[in-house]
Amino acid sequence: DTGVSQNPRHKITKRGQNVTFRCDPISEHNRLYWYRQTLGQGPEFLTYFQNEAQLEKSRLLSDRFSAERPKGSFSTLEIQRTEQGDSAMYLCAVKPGQTYEQYFGPGTRLTVT
Amino acid sequence: AQSVTQLDSQVPVFEEAPVELRCNYSSSVSVYLFWYVQYPNQGLQLLLKYLSGSTLVESINGFEAEFNKSQTSFHLRKPSVHISDTAEYFCAVTGMDSSYKLIFGSGTRLLVRP
Numbered sequence: 001d002t003g004v005s006q007n008p009r010h011k012i013t014k015r016g017q018n019v020t021f022r023c024d025p026i027s028e029h030n031r032l033y034w035y036r037q038t039l040g041q042g043p044e045f046l047t048y049f050q051n052e053a054q055l056e057k058s059r060l061l062s063d064r065f066s067a068e069r070p071k072g073s074f075s076t077l078e079i080q081r082t083e084q085g086d087s088a089m090y091l092c093a094v095k096p097g098q099t100y101e102q103y104f105g106p107g108t109r110l111t112v113t
Numbered sequence: 114a115q116s117v118t119q120l121d122s123q124v125p126v127f128e129e130a131p132v133e134l135r136c137n138y139s140s141s142v143s144v145y146l147f148w149y150v151q152y153p154n155q156g157l158q159l160l161l162k163y164l165s166g167s168t169l170v171e172s173i174n175g176f177e178a179e180f181n182k183s184q185t186s187f188h189l190r191k192p193s194v195h196i197s198d199t200a201e202y203f204c205a206v207t208g209m210d211s212s213y214k215l216i217f218g219s220g221t222r223l224l225v226r227p
Contacts, residue, residue, distance in 0.1 A: 004156075031130075033214060042203050042217030043157070067146075091156065098164050100145045100164060100213060106156040 004105035023092030136204030
């Protein structure tokens with residue numbers, strides 16, 4: 001099963017607040033990816049994990065962003081001191097070991113007011 | 114590095130008509146290619162993929178895409194669309210490197226009218 005759940009589904013926060021999103025794959029997958037999707041655009045890569053190791057971070061991931069995958073299963077994405085430009089859909093995806101495609105969760109829609 | 118271009122931001126079509134959604138990519142290395150579909154308020158669903166072998170790949174709901182290496186294209190087609198096909202369609206590519214991160218196009222909104 002390649003299901004992925006994400007919580008919360010929606011988050012409204014005020015500028016300057018910190019927010020944390022969670023991604024839970026139903027079964028274990030070595031690779032876990034985070035993407036950001038703004039209105040009218042395709043998803044953009046943010047970062048990915050191989051088990052608990054974070055192996056690559058996009059330049060989009062400023063120092064206000066941090067991601068973890070402490071036990072190689074679920075992952076969290078935290079944004080500190082949110083800005084209006086952080087408003088987007090944040091998507092989590094997993095890549096089963098012997099395949100090349102990725103399977104996405106429903107996303108967390110962040111609105112910064 | 115890879116990039117993907119979907120020139121058509123929106124494609125309106127009547128029900129039961131054929132449709133083609135265009136996708137072109139650029140890459141300095143060999144790639145794998147994908148089409149994803151996103152229905153309103155839902156996540157991305159894998160529609161079909163090209164990894165190797167036959168350049169024509171098909172999905173279970175009647176879509177097909179053809180990989181054309183010389184033209185660096187991976188256009189999506191369906192001979193007869195349904196109202197339920199209304200959605201956003203994203204073409205994506207990943208290079209055969211170690212990260213396998215996906216690079217997406219900006220999407221094409223398919224609007225099927227009765």
